[in-house]
Every structure is written in structure tokens, then in C-alpha cells.
Amino acid sequence: MEVNKNKFDFYLLGRVLALAKPYKLIFILAGTLAVVNAPIATLRPYLVQVMVDDYIFHNDLAGLTTLAFIFIAVLFLQAILQYLFIYSSSWLGQSVIKDLRSKVFKHITSLKLSYFDTTPIGTSTTRTINDIETINTVFSQGVITIVADILTLITVLVIMFITSWKLTIICLTVMPFLMIASYVFKEKVKASYQVVRTQISKMNAFLQERITGMRIVQIFNAEQDEMEKFKEINREYTGANLNSILYYAIFFPVVDILSAASLGLMVWWGARGVLGGDVSLGALIAFPIYLNMLFRPIRLLADKFNTLQMGLVASERVFTLLDTKQKIEDKGTLKPAKLKGDIRFENVHFAYIERDYVLKDISFEISAGDTLAICGSTGSGKTTIINILNRFYEIQKGKIKVDGEDIRSYELNTFRERVAIVLQDVFLFSGTVLENITLRDESIKEEEVIKAAKMIGAHEFIEKLPGGYSYEVMERGATLSMGQRQLISFVRALVFDPDILILDEATSSIDPETESVIQYAIEKLIEKRTSIIIAHRLSTIRHADNIMVLNKGQIMEFGPHSELLEIEGGHYKELYEMQFSQTIEG
Secondary structure, rough: OOHHHHHHHHHHHHHHOOOOHHHHHHHHHHHHHHHOOOOOOHHHHHHHHHHHHHHHHHOOHHHHHHHHHHHHHHHHHHHHHHHHHHHHHHHHHHHHHHHHHHHHHHHHHEEOHHHHHOOOHHHHHHHHHHHHHHHHHHHHHHHHHHHHHHHHHHHHHHHHHHHHHHHHHHHHHHHHHHHHHHHHHHHHHHHHHHHHHHHHHHHHHHHHHEEEEEEEEOOOOOOOHHHHHHHHHHHHHHHHHHHHHHHHHHHHHHHHHHHHHHHHHHHHHHHHHHHHHOHHHHHHHHHHHHHHHHHHHHHHHHHHHHHHHHHHHHHHHHHHHHHOOOOOOOOEEEEOOOOOEEEEEEEEEEEEEEEEEEEEEEEEEEOOOOOEEEOOOOOOOHHHHHHHHHHOOOEEEEEEEEEEHHHHHHHHHHHHEEEEEEEEOOOOOOOHHHHHHHOOOOOOOHHHHHHHHHHHOOHHHHOOOOOOOHHHEEEHHHHHHHHHHHHHHHHHHHHHHOOOEEEEEEOOOOHHHHHHHHHHHHHHHHOOOEEEEEEOOHHHHHOOOEEEEEEOOOOOOOOOOHHHHHHOOOOOHHHEEEEEEHHOOO
16 A cells, blocks of 8 residues: 555656646756755865865975865855755746646636535635645755755765775664664654645635634624634644654654764774774864764755655645546537527526436526516525526536527637626625726726716716725625625626626615616616526516526426416415515505
């Protein structure tokens, strides 16, 4: 099982390194610097040995001075190369994750809504920010730096054996213990990192959800309960981090003890060698520097390998997201500049969960330019109809046709550009009113926005805002009233000039005074375009060309307002009379 896991890790590493293809020159530069740095680093202790053996004992002051200048030059060269190596490897990592962030965000925006129905927002946020940032360490502190450290180790060992093979063997007697300690450390920290990543994802999901729903938390006085839940998650996250810190706290002192033991053995044996003439004094002085250069990378190697493992754990999560196939198939080839707006549902069945059908054998037609109103009790399938029409979800049976063509024949983006939806719960982004209307589409000019706002009847209220169209809307439009947010969403729909317009209970949360303004806006919006209106208030849909009554995913009645009222015991008549009597009583 472990072998398979290692192979999987190498596969992941290959995928991560493949991300650097656009920057292969920088990758080659960083790798070359790693190779060049290794032998240059070992020059310093070698020069110290030569100084002692060949110049100090021979009282050659001129030669010693020359070698001292060479020593300083080597230091400067090493510092410059080290700077270039650190900068190039870090630049490479940042460039790779910049591209990866864009790729992940683009992928997330292309996923089916069903993915977001089952995946907490905080989890996707963790993948896009925390996990991708961790992948950066694969380049800045992982593969290339590990290669550099291994090359340094090999070079140091070769120089040590050339200088004194006996002294080198004595120093390496502690190496088996160090290898065992490094392996245990690597495995333990790797496991703890996986737990840390899981816990941070869990915490992000919790915080995202609670902060977004803070109004509900405070309304129901649930602050203390949520605090207790957060404390538990926080405790688990802290515990996971403390476990990894524990392994570091044990490993580093162990390495220091083994390093000190190796140094002690070297001094004991080396002093005897100097006295016996087997070891030069220069070698005895240089060897502690060699030992430091040997043990320091070994200690860091274990840490860097775990950093690499942490990057691979994060990359596995990110690649799992990127490999998610929960996308709407986009094999359509039709790209019409405009749609007539003829809509036909033919024996449509749809289920969010397989075989648990929400819509059952739905068939109806809307002629181009007509308005269809849909009403029915909660859960009857009203919103589901507009979700499948816009291809947010795929139907299991039947066909949906627009202008005589199956909607799957249309290129997805082209089709959605011709359909606009105004939702009951209007979502506004942080930014200006103008940016929320145009959604930062630079092809839509401010003059067009103002013209649309005047047509809808929203220009007057927007002009009264501080800064007018430049007024900064807070997140989700918190500083605007429900009616104002709804009007902005109407203007947004109008400036995109759709051929098919869908209004999903756009007046359900509006007070009666604002409703007249909204109703005027709706009439302007649906002029000369195919429209579908979902509404609880039947007074707002009386003038629709046809009204469809849904109940438990089936069409109960279909026809104009006047005809439906004539059906004795009909669902629509019952709903209408109930609402009309409530209005009279009110």
C-alpha cells in the first residue's frame, strides 16, 4: 500500500512540475544555480585548510593575504548566486500559483450548480487560496532546494573523503541514527500536515457560512451555541498544529545531539591523527565547517521534504477539484446573434437526486414575445423550470427546444447571453452601482445604463444616492433597500438586452408602495421579448398571455387568466380568490 502511495506522490509531483512549463527558462536557471552553488559552498572550508597547512605554518604572509582575498571573493560570489537562486525559485513559484489560481477560479465558475449545492463555499475558498499558496512551496522550498541540498551533501562528502577518509568515516558513525530519526520525523509530520489541511478547510467552511448567515445567528440569539461549535473546530485545528510542532521539537534537538556527538568523535580521533601525523591541522580545523555543512542540510532536508509533502497534499486537493467533471456538457455549435424566443418543453422529467423526480412529464409552449406566468405552492417545481431552461442542471428525460432547436445544440455561453434572470434574492457585489449593473462588462457604456435606468424608473433613486452611479454598494447590497436592489437587478437585466427574460418571484419581498414601481419596471422589461414570470402574488400576473399552475411537479392548469377563473374548483381560481379575499380583509 505504501509503495502505491509513493507512486501516486511522484505522479502528483509530475503534475505540479508540469505547471512550470510556461516558465521553463526560469526553472532551468534555478536548477543551474542549484548545481553551481554546491561546489562553491565547499570552497570555503577547503580554503581554510589550505591557509593553515600551506601558508600559516610556512609563514607565507603574502600568499595568505592573496588567499584571504580569494576567500572574500568566494563569499561574495556565493551570496550573489544564493540571492539569484532564492529570487528565481520564489518568482517561479509565485508565477505558477498565479496561473493556477486563475485556472481554478475559471473551473469553479464553469461547474454545475449541483456542485455548489453539496460543497461548502469555505471549502472552495480554501482550495483557491490556502491550498494553492501551499503549492508555491513545492517550487520555493521544495524540489529545487532539495536538489540543491542533496548536491551540497554529495560535494561535501566527496571533499571530506579526499581530505581524510578516516576522519570522514568516524564522523559518519552517527549517520544511521540520523537517517532513522529523519524518516520517523518525515512520516509523522506528513500525517499531521494532512490533518492540518483538513481542519483548516473545515474551519474556513464554518466561518464562511456563519459570517454570511450572521443575521440569522443574531435573530435567533444563537451566538453562544455557534461559539461553542467554533471553539471545538478551533481546538481540533490547534491540536493538529501542536502535533506537528511536537515532532519538530523532538527532531531538531535529536539532530543537534547527533551533530555534537559526531563533532566530539571527530575532535577525539582528529587530535590523535594530528599527533600521529595522519591528519593535518588544517584538515582538523576545516572538518567542523564540513560537519556543519553536512548536518545542516540533512536537518533541513527532512523539513523541506515535509514542506514538499504538504505541497503535494494541497495539490492533490486542488487537482481533485480541477478533475471534477461536474460540468454542463457544452457540445453545441449554434451561435445565433439573437433568439426569436419560441420555447417548447416536450415530456420533460427532471430530478436533483436520481429518480426522485421534481418535474414529471412537463409539456408546454411559449410563443415568441409572449409572457408565461407560473404559479403554484412551494416545492411545486417553479424555480426548477427556469434552472433547467438556462441549463444550470441537465434533464433526465424529454426535450427543451428554443426556436425549434434542442437547447443542447446551442453553444452554452452564447445561449446564456440571450437569457436574463432576475431573482427574488438579488445579489449585489462590492463595487459601484454602475459596476453591479454592467458586471464590469466594458462594452456597456454608462449612457446605455442611464437610458435603461430611466426606462425602468430607477434613474431617480440612483441619482439621489451619494455619488449616483458611482455609489459604493456594500457586500450583498446591505446599504440598499430590497426595492432598490430589485430595481438595480432590473436595470442589469435590461442593459444586457436579453431575448428571453425570467423573473423569479421578483415582487414577493416588496412592500405594496414599492410594488407599483416594480410592476412598471416589469412591464417595461417584458415588452417585445419572451418572458417567464414566477410569482406568488397573482395580481402581478393577470396580464400574462398564459398562466401555468404547477402542483408537485405536474401541470394542473394552463391558459389565460380569464379562462382559468372560469374553471370550477380549479387550483388557480382557488388561489386567486384566497389572495383576493385576504387583500379585501387587509
